[in-house]
Amino acid sequence: MGASCEAETIVATFDSHPLDVVVIRPKRGLAPLDLRLLWQFRDLLWAFADRDIRLRYRQTALGVAWVVLQPLLGASVFAVVFGIIAKIPSHGVPYFLVTYSGLLGWTLLFGSISRMSMSLVANSNLIRRVFFPRLLVPLGVIPSVLLDFGVSLSVMLILMVVYRVPPTWGLLVAPVCILTILCLAVGVGLVAASLAVRFRDIQHIVPFGMQLLMYASPVGYAAAVVPAKYRDAFLLLNPAAAPIDMLRWSFVGGEPHFKYLAYAFLVSLVAMLIGLFTFRSVEREFADVI
Amino acid sequence: MSSEDVAIAARGVTKTYRIEQRLEHSTAAEALLHRIRRPLRAPKFEMLHALQDVSFDIHRGDIVALLGRNGAGKSTLLKVLSRITEPTAGEIRVAGRVASLIEVGTGFQPELTGRENIFLNGAILGMRRREIARRFDEIVDFAGVERFLDTPVKRYSSGMYVRLAFAVAAHLDADILLVDEVLSVGDADFQKKSLGKMEQVAGSGRTVLFVSHDAAALEALCRTGFVFDAGRMVLQAPLKQALGAYYRMVGGPAAATDGPIDLGHDYRYFREIDLVDDAGQSTRVIPLGGELNVRLTIEADDPFDSPILVVRIDTEKGQRVLVLRSPRNDKAIRRLHGRCQFSCRVPALPLAPGDYRLSVALTRRSTEHETVDSQLNFSVRNGDAFGDGWGAGANPGVCVAASDWRQFEPALERIATHEAC
Numbered sequence: 037m038g039a040s041c042e043a044e045t046i047v048a049t050f051d052s053h054p055l056d057v058v059v060i061r062p063k064r065g066l067a068p069l070d071l072r073l074l075w076q077f078r079d080l081l082w083a084f085a086d087r088d089i090r091l092r093y094r095q096t097a098l099g100v101a102w103v104v105l106q107p108l109l110g111a112s113v114f115a116v117v118f119g120i121i122a123k124i125p126s127h128g129v130p131y132f133l134v135t136y137s138g139l140l141g142w143t144l145l146f147g148s149i150s151r152m153s154m155s156l157v158a159n160s161n162l163i164r165r166v167f168f169p170r171l172l173v174p175l176g177v178i179p180s181v182l183l184d185f186g187v188s189l190s191v192m193l194i195l196m197v198v199y200r201v202p203p204t205w206g207l208l209v210a211p212v213c214i215l216t217i218l219c220l221a222v223g224v225g226l227v228a229a230s231l232a233v234r235f236r237d238i239q240h241i242v243p244f245g246m247q248l249l250m251y252a253s254p255v256g257y258a259a260a261v262v263p264a265k266y267r268d269a270f271l272l273l274n275p276a277a278a279p280i281d282m283l284r285w286s287f288v289g290g291e292p293h294f295k296y297l298a299y300a301f302l303v304s305l306v307a308m309l310i311g312l313f314t315f316r317s318v319e320r321e322f323a324d325v326i
Numbered sequence: 327m328s329s330e331d332v333a334i335a336a337r338g339v340t341k342t343y344r345i346e347q348r349l350e351h352s353t354a355a356e357a358l359l360h361r362i363r364r365p366l367r368a369p370k371f372e373m374l375h376a377l378q379d380v381s382f383d384i385h386r387g388d389i390v391a392l393l394g395r396n397g398a399g400k401s402t403l404l405k406v407l408s409r410i411t412e413p414t415a416g417e418i419r420v421a422g423r424v425a426s427l428i429e430v431g432t433g434f435q436p437e438l439t440g441r442e443n444i445f446l447n448g449a450i451l452g453m454r455r456r457e458i459a460r461r462f463d464e465i466v467d468f469a470g471v472e473r474f475l476d477t478p479v480k481r482y483s484s485g486m487y488v489r490l491a492f493a494v495a496a497h498l499d500a501d502i503l504l505v506d507e508v509l510s511v512g513d514a515d516f517q518k519k520s521l522g523k524m525e526q527v528a529g530s531g532r533t534v535l536f537v538s539h540d541a542a543a544l545e546a547l548c549r550t551g552f553v554f555d556a557g558r559m560v561l562q563a564p565l566k567q568a569l570g571a572y573y574r575m576v577g578g579p580a581a582a583t584d585g586p587i588d589l590g591h592d593y594r595y596f597r598e599i600d601l602v603d604d605a606g607q608s609t610r611v612i613p614l615g616g617e618l619n620v621r622l623t624i625e626a627d628d629p630f631d632s633p634i635l636v637v638r639i640d641t642e643k644g645q646r647v648l649v650l651r652s653p654r655n656d657k658a659i660r661r662l663h664g665r666c667q668f669s670c671r672v673p674a675l676p677l678a679p680g681d682y683r684l685s686v687a688l689t690r691r692s693t694e695h696e697t698v699d700s701q702l703n704f705s706v707r708n709g710d711a712f713g714d715g716w717g718a719g720a721n722p723g724v725c726v727a728a729s730d731w732r733q734f735e736p737a738l739e740r741i742a743t744h745e746a747c
Contacts, residue, residue, distance in 0.1 A: 059419050079449050079454050083445060091435065166408075167452075
C-alpha cells in the first residue's frame, strides 16, 4: 500500500486537471489564514449573522425595541449612580450623555467578546459534523453586534439634538475608535473562543473579567476625572480605555487623548493578529476536542 | 483506467486519537491541580488508532461502499475526507467539490422557519446563496413541505424535519458525495425516494462513498466495497465479495460470547449492551416466541433531556426487521444524567428462527445523537412456541405469530361427510 512514486504521477495529472484539487495532510505550526477558503464560504458569514439577528428577537413581546431600551436604561442607571450619587463632575455636559456615550463603546466591546467567546461551544454540533472555515462562527456574531451598535449610534445622534449638543469635527475620530474596539474585541474574543473549546471555565471567566474591566474603563465616568498621576497608567494598562473615552469625546467633547488612541490602535491590531493565528493554529483539533 | 480519472487518492492515511487515561480534565483548574500534585508524572495516553495506513484510489464516477464494524474506521475516513478532522499522517488528494451527507439536520435551528433553514443549512454545507435560490423549489418539492415553509421547524413533525434536511443536503452540486447512514431516515416511501435520488446522483457520473448497514441499498447502488477492520483497510473488492467478507467478519467471534458487551468509552453515551433471559442471565439465544430483554447502560455527563432510545434488529443479511422506540408520550424517559440503566422488553418476540444483529441508538426529535451498530449478535432458536406442535417450519418467513384456527363452515357435525368426498 502507498507506493510513493505512484503518488507523484498523480500530482502531475492533477495539476492539469480542470477541477479544484485539495490536498489533505497533517499541518504543523502556525497555520495560514486561508483567505481563499473564507471567500468561498463568504455567504455563510451572512447566514450566521442572519440567523443570529432573526433568533434574538423572535418570540419577544417588545422585539427590536430592546435594542433601543437596553442602552437607554443602562445609561440612566449609570447616570444616577455616577452623576447623582457619586457626584462625579462632567463639566457642563448632561451626565446622561456622558454615560450613554460611554456605554456605546463599551457595549460594542462587551457584546463582541462575550458572544464570540461562547460561539464555538454553542455551535459544537456543527463543528463536529460539518466542514466549513471555523473562523466564520466567531466572526459571524459581529454583524449582529454592529447592527445593535448602529441603532444605539442613531439614538446618540437623536440625544445630541434633544440636548442641543452641536456636532464637531471630533466626530471624524469616531470610526477610528470603533475600529480599534472591534480589532481588540476580535483578538480577545478569538483567543477566548479557542480556549473555551477545551476549557469550559471560559464561560465563567469571561463575564467576570468583563465586569472587572467595565469598572476599570471610562464607561460611567470620563477618563479626565481619573487623578492625573494615575491617568497614564490607566490609559496604558487598559487598551480599551482610550477608544471608549475618545468615542465619547467625539460626540460630547471634553479632554482628548490622541496619543493613547494611537497606542490602543496598535495594541488592538497586534491583539487581532494574535487572535487570528491562535485560532487558526488550534482550529484543527476543534472537531476532536469539542 | 488512467490516473486522470482519479477523484480521491489516499496514501498512508492514519488518524490517531490520544486519549488521556481516565483523567478527564474538563476544567482548567482540575488540569492545573493535577499537574501540581504530580509534577513529575507525565500524563499517560492511550493511543486509539482510528485509521492506520489506509491507501486507495477512487476513480471518478465510482460508487464505493465502506464496510466494517462500528469503530472500524469508516466514519473517521469520511470525516477526514470532508476535512472535519485532520489526519495524523498521510495524504489525500481530492479532485472536485466534496459534499457530505453526514447526520442530516445538523445546523437546523428549531426557531427558524423552513425557508430560513434551507438557506442557513445550504450555506453551512458550502452552497452560495444564489445556488440555493436556484434549487429552492426543487428542494421544497422533494421534501414535500410547501405548505409549511413559513412555519418554524420546531413545529414540524419529525418526518417533515428529516425530509427537509435530507433534501437540502441531497441537492448540493458536488463532484464527490460522502453518505453516512442517512438512507434509513423517514418512512418507507421517503426511503425509496432517497434511494432513487442517490441512484440518480450515482448515474450522473459523480463519485459517491457510502456507509450503510442496509445491504439492499448498497447492492442497488455500489459496485465496489472497501472492508475495514480496526482502522485498516483489509479488502478492496467487487461489492458481492466485499459484503461476503464483511458478513463473515461480523458473524465471527462476537456471536459466540455471552455477557454484557462493554463498549468502554468508545461512545459518548452508551457503555454496555446486553441481552438477558427470564432469570436475568446474559444470553445470546432466545427461544422462538420467547421474551426479548435488552439491557442498556448509558452514561451522560451533562443532562440529556427527553431522549428517545431505539433498539433496531436486522437480519444477518442486513434487512431491518424490527425497530423499538422508547415512548414519547407521558411515559417518555425524562432525562439522562449520570449512569442510567434501561431495559427494553418484548414479551413474545415475533421473529422467525435465525441469526440477528442488534443495534441501539440515542436520539432526540429526529436527530440521531449516537448509534451503536450491530455490536450484539443473537439467534432465535426454533421450538414449539405456540403449542401447536409446529414451531417454525423450514421456510418460516421473517416473523412468527400465535394463530387461532377454527372451522365455522360447514358446521362441525358435517366434517366427517366432507372428508369422505
